[in-house]
């Protein structure tokens with residue numbers, strides 16, 4: 113059975129995550145061994161990890177901000193549509209708590225390095241739209257951010273302001289950190305569903321020209337979480353153009369972690385938005401795989417040989 117699963121699992125994972133790079137995929141980084149088409153700003157750099165050469169938007173050290181944008185503006189598709197898919201892994205948290213998180217950003221210029229700490233390298237970047245993956249709760253800090261008393265959320269920010277629009281606690285868990293850290297009663301950050309848990313997460317973003325959707329996958333849980341579904345937003349109007357420098361920002365403050373983007377695709381169509389399976393259909397798939405595995409094990413188990421008396 114082990115051999116069977118080792119054969120079929122990569123196929124299943126490939127079908128679930130990989131996308132053939134065709135003409136619509138205009139940004140394609142299987143890894144970040146060549147970043148010559150990116151502008152790396154502030155603390156952003158590449159790093160060699162177990163995942164290969166990754167984009168480390170900030171390293172795990174305090175008080176930093178970094179950003180990586182496409183060198184050239186990307187023209188959004190007909191009707192301003194786009195989609196993007198990437199994997200991230202947040203590691204080596206330290207200091208006050210795992211912090212501060214990162215954003216996926218579309219901006220009208222490429223020099224946009226925003227503030228450190230609460231700002232996630234995005235605060236202050238004008239004419240822009242960002243999806244934030246926020247791992248630290250700044251509610252009540254008086255820094256212009258209302259994080260919804262959550263240290264594990266996804267939301268939309270616009271024009272460099274941390275509006276936390278359409279905020280969703282990831283997998284319903286808005287409390288992740290060091291159990292003895294800044295918020296002593298938080299859930300431990302290593303549990304499944306906490307973005308800082310060190311797992312290789314997948315994020316998929318889709319925009320049909322009118323509505324934005326974001327889904328996340330933590331392999332520690334094994335099913336998709338729809339963080340934002342069909343949120344009405346006019347991306348081109350916010351940018352002031354249908355061309356955008358696209359990329360990532362991140363920051364650290366009194367707490368830190370490595371903010372690593374492991375791979376990344378961006379398309380000027382919605383093709384990277386796959387039909388995210390519902391938990392129920394995932395359950396059916398799992399049952400089918402178990403049934404097949406059970407059948408193969410039975411087939412391969414030798415029948416007992418009758419011993420001569």
Ligand SMILES: [Ca+2]
Pocket residue numbers: 212230246247248249250257259
């Ligand atoms: Ca925050």
Ligand SMILES: [Ca+2]
Pocket residue numbers: 244246257258259265267274276
């Ligand atoms: Ca936030």
